[in-house]
Amino acid sequence: MKTAKVMGVMLILLLSIIGPAFHNHARATTYPQIEKRIPEAGDQNVPIDTDIKIEFNSNIVNVSSQYIRLYEKTNSTYYDFPIKNVRKDGQTLIIVPENMMDFNKEYLVQMNAPAIELQNGTYYQSLSYSFHTNFIDFYELMVVNESRLTNLLDDYAPRQIKAFAPERYINEINIIHKKPGAMKDDQTSFSGITNIDITTKSDEVDTVHVDIMRNGKVLQKGFADIVPPKTKGAAQRTLVFDIGFSKVPDFFDVRVTVQNKDQKTIDSKIIKFATEEGKIINSYKESFKYQTAGKGYTLYELLSNDKLFTTLLSESLMQDIKVQVEDR
Incomplete structure (x- = not known):
């Protein structure tokens, strides 16, 4: 009888020691789930250079990137937005877009099972949520x-x-202006002519519009034409547009407006031009560099x-x- 009491006391002591260990182990064994998302669903002013991060409750073992997609909403329709890479960092899944996102757009993150394998199991739920890049x-x-x-x-x-x-798209404006008159005293006088070259970044530029102005009033205007590249098939980092005018005054302003394919103005510049005294042909070039x-x-x-x-x-x-x- 005494032995039974001693055994009972020892059993109680043993359970008191190992009981918490069993309890903690049970708590540590959890199902795969998401702890945090950056950006969160419904976020409004998400920076356009954001990498999407999804944090799980266990370290990520393997990622099947073919089940992960990013979409951009345009005119009520979702279009595929290219992903540069998908990688894991401990418990965090990082989705890196191919390019910066656009302002004032809705983006949809979609992840289908079984995209993510964690140390505590495979995440079998599908995920779909959106955020906005308002500003x-x-x-x-x-x-x-x-x-x-x-x-x-x-x-x-x-x-x-x-x-x-x-973003800025106008790299350079080059003006060559010939005043009306003869090149030499014994030559017949002929009209003036003005050529304007505009060099732009190739990204997104669709049309270039030029206004000849004086005292804020538009005297002449027109769309510049693209100058064909010297080497066909070569990748173009810049585009050159040109336009010509006649009967332009010797003092004038040039306003250049650059638009994208949606006819939205994406850059503009105004530069002043003045001829030199006694000079028949004048030229002026201004380059624009931004930090x-x-x-x-x-x-x-x-x-x-x-x-x-x-x-x-x-x-x-x-x-x-x-x-x-x-x-x-």
């Missing part, structure tokens, strides 16, 4: 509506607030580097800078 105007945020900036800083740190400079064009900077980066902040504002109108926010 806030930098000018509105920093100048017009201070309360909106205050509210934004209540939810996001400066490192999460990102300002994007607009910030098409790039995004966090508010923290801009605050930490006043030179960068100044460059951003000197190269772009505040109304053209777009602000978005990113989750952590």
Whole structure:
């Protein structure tokens, strides 16, 4: 009888020692599930350079990327948006788009089973959710509506607030202008002629429109034609457009407007031209180089580097800078 009591006490002590271990093991054995998504479903102001991250509750062992898709919504229809690569980092799946996304678009992330194999099993559920790349105007945020900036800083740190400079497409404008008159005293006088070459980036540029202006009034205008490349079949990083005018005054402004295939203006420039005294043929060329064009900077980066902040504002109108926010 005494022996039975001793055995009972030992059993209780043993259970008290190993019981928690069994309990913790049971809690550690979980089914595969998603812990976090960046961006989350329904997020509105997602930065266009965002990599999509899906965090699971266990380390990822294998990824079947053929079951993972990204779509862009245009005119109520979802179109495939190319993915550069899909990779794993511990418990996180990272989807990297081929190109930066567009502003003011809806994107759909879709993942079908069995795309992800985790250490605690295969994730067999299908996933489908969308987010938006809407933006806030930098000018509105920093100048017009201070309360909106205050509210934004209540939810996001400066490192999460990102300002994007607009892409620029006009690389160079080259003007050659011949005044009316003779080249030499013994020659018959003939009319003036003006040639304008515009060099642009090849990406997205569809049409180039040129206005000849004076005192804000348009004197002549027209669409420039594309100059065929010297080497056929070669990849073009730039495009050259040209246009000619006659009877142009000796002092004028040239306004160049670049549009994409949707006839949306994507860049514009105005330069001034003046002939030199006593010179029959005059030429002027202006090149445009940008440090910030098409790039995004966090508010923290801009605050930490006043030179960068100044460059951003000197190269772009505040109304053209777009602000978005990113989750952590």
